[in-house]
Amino acid sequence: MKKLKKSTVNNLISFGIVxxxxxxxxxxxxxxxMKRSLKGQMVPICVYIVMAVSLNLVVGxxxxxxxxxxxxxxxxxxxxxxxxxxxRAALHVDNEVLRLVLAMIVGGVFAGIAGVLIGIPxxxxxxxxxxxxxxxxxxxxxxxxxxxxxSLEEGRLHVSFNNPNIPGTMLVSGxxxxxGVDKIATFPMGFALIIFSLIVVMNLINSRSxxxxxxxxxxxxxxxxxxxxxxxxxxxxxxTAAVLAGMAGAxxxxxxxxxxxxxxxxxxSILVLVFVVLGGIGNIWGSIIAAxxxxxxxxxxxxxxxxxxxxxxxxxxxxxxxxxxxxxRSLFGQLARRKGRDDQVQVGGAEE
Amino acid sequence: MVSFLRFLIxxxxxxxxxxxxxxxxxxxxxxxKMLNFAHGDVIMVGAYVAFCAMSYLSLPPLxxxxxxxVVCTVLGVLIExxxxxPLREATKLAVLITAIGVSYLLQNTALLIWTANPxxxxxVFSVGSIKLFDGxxxxxxxIILTIVANIVIMIALTLFTGRTKMGKAMRAxxxxxxxxxxxxxxxxxTISVTFAIxxxxxxxxxxxxxxxxxxxxxxxxxxxxxKAFTAAxxxxxxxxxxxxxGGLLLGVIEILGKAYISTELGDAIVFAVLIIVLxxxxxxxxxxxxxxxx
Numbered sequence: 001m002k003k004l005k006k007s008t009v010n011n012l013i014s015f016g017i018v019x020x021x022x023x024x025x026x027x028x029x030x031x032x033x034m035k036r037s038l039k040g041q042m043v044p045i046c047v048y049i050v051m052a053v054s055l056n057l058v059v060g061x062x063x064x065x066x067x068x069x070x071x072x073x074x075x076x077x078x079x080x081x082x083x084x085x086x087x088r089a090a091l092h093v094d095n096e097v098l099r100l101v102l103a104m105i106v107g108g109v110f111a112g113i114a115g116v117l118i119g120i121p122x123x124x125x126x127x128x129x130x131x132x133x134x135x136x137x138x139x140x141x142x143x144x145x146x147x148x149x150x151s152l153e154e155g156r157l158h159v160s161f162n163n164p165n166i167p168g169t170m171l172v173s174g175x176x177x178x179x180g181v182d183k184i185a186t187f188p189m190g191f192a193l194i195i196f197s198l199i200v201v202m203n204l205i206n207s208r209s210x211x212x213x214x215x216x217x218x219x220x221x222x223x224x225x226x227x228x229x230x231x232x233x234x235x236x237x238x239x240t241a242a243v244l245a246g247m248a249g250a251x252x253x254x255x256x257x258x259x260x261x262x263x264x265x266x267x268x269s270i271l272v273l274v275f276v277v278l279g280g281i282g283n284i285w286g287s288i289i290a291a292x293x294x295x296x297x298x299x300x301x302x303x304x305x306x307x308x309x310x311x312x313x314x315x316x317x318x319x320x321x322x323x324x325x326x327x328x329r330s331l332f333g334q335l336a337r338r339k340g341r342d343d344q345v346q347v348g349g350a351e352e
Numbered sequence: 353m354v355s356f357l358r359f360l361i362x363x364x365x366x367x368x369x370x371x372x373x374x375x376x377x378x379x380x381x382x383x384x385k386m387l388n389f390a391h392g393d394v395i396m397v398g399a400y401v402a403f404c405a406m407s408y409l410s411l412p413p414l415x416x417x418x419x420x421x422v423v424c425t426v427l428g429v430l431i432e433x434x435x436x437x438p439l440r441e442a443t444k445l446a447v448l449i450t451a452i453g454v455s456y457l458l459q460n461t462a463l464l465i466w467t468a469n470p471x472x473x474x475x476v477f478s479v480g481s482i483k484l485f486d487g488x489x490x491x492x493x494x495i496i497l498t499i500v501a502n503i504v505i506m507i508a509l510t511l512f513t514g515r516t517k518m519g520k521a522m523r524a525x526x527x528x529x530x531x532x533x534x535x536x537x538x539x540x541x542t543i544s545v546t547f548a549i550x551x552x553x554x555x556x557x558x559x560x561x562x563x564x565x566x567x568x569x570x571x572x573x574x575x576x577x578x579k580a581f582t583a584a585x586x587x588x589x590x591x592x593x594x595x596x597x598g599g600l601l602l603g604v605i606e607i608l609g610k611a612y613i614s615t616e617l618g619d620a621i622v623f624a625v626l627i628i629v630l631x632x633x634x635x636x637x638x639x640x641x642x643x644x645x646x
Contacts, residue, residue, distance in 0.1 A: 065445065121631050128387065129630055132585045135578070136623035143620035162616060174616075266578065270452055277449045306464060313456035317435055320450040324442035 011202055014285055018198070022191045029187070037299055045295045046190025047252040050197045052275035052287035054244035057201055059273070060282030061210070062237035063217030064123070065131040067269050068138025072242040073249035074145060074264035075114045076107030080250025081178045081259065082150055082157070083107070085171050088182075090155030096184040104193065104250040111246020114141070115239040123234045138269055145261040146175045177260030178253065185255040193251055194288075197244045201284060204240060213237050278319060354488045359611045360604065365495040365564065367603020368502035372557040373580035374587070374595035375509065376550030382526040382590035383546045386444070389451040390431060391554060392577015393458035396570060398424045398555030399473065399562045400466055406474055420555040428551025429544050437540065455574075462570035470569045473562035498560045505553065506596055513592065518545060526590065579606075579619075582626050588639025597637060602626075 025042065028034040051073060058066045083106035087093040093102070118137045125133055151158045153168025160166045164173060172178045204210045213233045215223040224230055253259045275294055279286030297315075301308035322328050373395060380388045398420040405416035435454050439447050481492045513519035521542045524532040533539050561576060562568050579602060587598025602622055609621035629637065 059445070065448075121627060125630060125634055128381075128589065129585065129634060129636075131387075132582065133627055133630055136582065136626050139578075140620045140623050143617055143623075147614070147616045162614065266574075274449055274452065277445055281443075281445060309456065310460040310464065313453050313460055316453035317450055317457065320446055320453060321435070321438050324446040325438040326441065328438070 007206060015195070015198065018194065018288070022188075026187070037302075038296070041295060041299060042187040043185050043190050043251065043255040045292055046187065046194055047248045047255075048272065048275065048291040048295050049194050049288050050244055050248035050251075051272045052279065052291040053194075053197050053201055053284055054241040054248070055272050056276045056279070056282065056284055056287045057204070057237050057241045057244075059276050060280075060284075061205060061217065062213050062234055064234065064238070065128075066134040066238075066241075067131050067266070067273070068118075068134035068136070068141070069241070069245055069272050070264040070266070070268035071118075071138035071141035072111040072114060072245035073252065073268070074141060074261055076104075076111040076246025076249030077253030077259055077264070078145060078148075078172055078178060078261075079110035079246070080104060080107035081181050081253045082171055083250075084182060084184070084254060085152055086155070086157055089152050096182075097189070099182075100184050100186075100189055100251070100254060103254065104247040107250030107253075108243040108247040111249065112239055112243040114246075115242025116235070119235050119238045119242075123231055123238065135266065135269075138264075138266060142261045142265055145172075149173055175260065175262075177258060177262070179258045181254060181257050181259060183255060183257055185251050190251055193247060197247075198284070200240065200244065204237075205284075209233060209236060274316065278316075354485050355611075358489055359607050361489075361491060361495060363604035363607035364600060365498045365603070366607060367583075367600035368498045369557050369561045369564070369599075370576065370580045370583045370603050371502055371596045371599025372505060372553050372560070373576060374584040374599045375505070375592065376553050376557075377581050378584040378587075378589055378592060378595040379522075379546050379550050381584070383522055384436065384543050386436065386447045387451065387581070388436075388550075389448065389577070389581075390454040390458060391550065392573035392575075392580070393455050393462075394424050394428060394431075394551050394554040394573070395558040395561065395576065396462060396568075396573030397427060397458060398551075398558035399568050399572060400462060400471075401555070402559045403471055403473055403562070403568055417556065417559050420559060421552045424551040424555035424558075425548045428547040428554075432544055432547040437543075459570050459574075466570065468570065470567045473566035473568050475563060475566065494560075494563045498564065501556060501560060502596075505556070509549075509592060512549075518542070522546060579622065582623065585636055586626050586629060588636030591636070591638045591640075594636055594638035601637075 025034070029039055029042070051069065055066065055069045058064055058069075080103040084099050084103040087099050087102060093099050118134070122130055122133050122137070147162045149160045149162075149164050149166055149170070150172040151166045151168040151170045156168075158166040158168060162174075164170075170179065204213075212223070212228045213236065215226070215228055216230045216233055220230055249264075271294075272291075275291040276287050278294065279288070279290030298308055298312060301311055304311055322332060373391065376391050376394075377388065380386065380391070401423045402413075402416045402420040405411045405419045406413060411419070431454055435450050436447060439450060475494075481490050482496070483490055513522060521532070521537045522545070524535065524537055525539055525542045529539055532542075557576075557580075558573070562572070580599065583598035583602040584595045585598070586602060587594030587596070605625055606618055606622050610618035613621060633639075
């Protein structure tokens, strides 16, 4: 038998862990062992995992700080919701799974288009300027979505800008967002999306293009001198991330009966960025763990009631200090060594 | 024409508030090279302190502003010392996330102390208004006060950074931290002073902002914070006159955009202008372009 590459073996093991985690969760849901509040969190957890993995592609692998990732999520959410409603009304696609898959594809395509349009100007800039422009685009997308009205009349889609008086049943009504959405998102579909995005991202990272992307991150000038087309590869990472975020957005949108554009503001982009940084920049599996833990954490902190966001903030600051301050890190390193030699203690990223 | 003048003056007034906030961002960025996302929330704390001093302790407005400045200065220095100083050598992203953590901390503490119910900021600075063009153009005392405060702060800061020893130390640290340290400048103290000045300015900005837009909530600071940050980048981050120019332009563009193009799209217009400017001048209006060396 041909010996597999080490990275392939590692990937297979990791995929195995994700699949086992899914089976455990699914059987817990089936047997009713999972609390209601946690059950409601399953689809958002999947969505945030995909968001974190895709943002990690931009921040960790291609090395550009993006503060507007939620913008792509909102584009995906709204285009997905509209596509799903249109498919049912005009083409009578009643199969929910098929409709959800098609809606996610539409969401991904639209977010991808937005990614290309935004990427062209953004990727000309560097560092903090790039970050502020992605922030600006995220806010612009939200602002424009607040002015868009969509309605459906006998299978025909009506669109208007800043004018709520259009015929048919309203799908998206400006600041109120989408109302009366079919809640067709399911946890298995979320899981499928995670596996899909992992395959895409892992393959991209371990490919020739992925190495080119990482080379531009490590030293732009050297990469350029080696003949790497920096803009092309940065664009590749940015648009792939946008497409995945769009698909996640579509799934997210169809998990709630009402979705407003205000759900996807700057705070959401920051939330996903926190997952990426806490999980370890450039570490895809870290993003998954951080996204899961930090989505569940506020739920677990429910006992603290009003204090939970305060606790969350303090935990966040402390974790950043402990993992990044050389003095504190060596202190914790010593403690960990005393506890056991093989016992690798990772503060903030420890698995349950 | 009169309505245009009115919008222009409102824009300059809003822009002055942005400019004062942007000064805090830009000075901290210039010296510590970090994006202090908690700055917007220091504004909110300043406004709340002034509010409490006036409403509960019935102190005169000027004393209330001084109280707010003192509290914010202490807060700024504390935040810098406890959260940012340990991360001086860490990656930029780590510092950014810590700043976001501090921002959450301030917002949620404010939420616990003052609850989410919006407070109505007392209109203490309304002592009358100037009426021009037969009463068609009313300039309130808040507007005049904001613009005057902005000019005074600008002159004071220019003198401070240009003439005093501390100001020179600040410029030296922002130019080259290592070399400044070798010249015997206490870098940590310089950064603390920068945070102190930035936070005191944030307190003033908070009071001015809330006397023009009198709803005070724990999230009051975040949007002006982001806008002021945009203004600082617009003018060239790290540059004091740039922050001033960026803030004023942003305020005027926002008000005129809302008045003449679309109310709902006001923010989108501001950000679109920022993107266009950055495409043609990637270091901002007054920023110095940095050349990469191989």
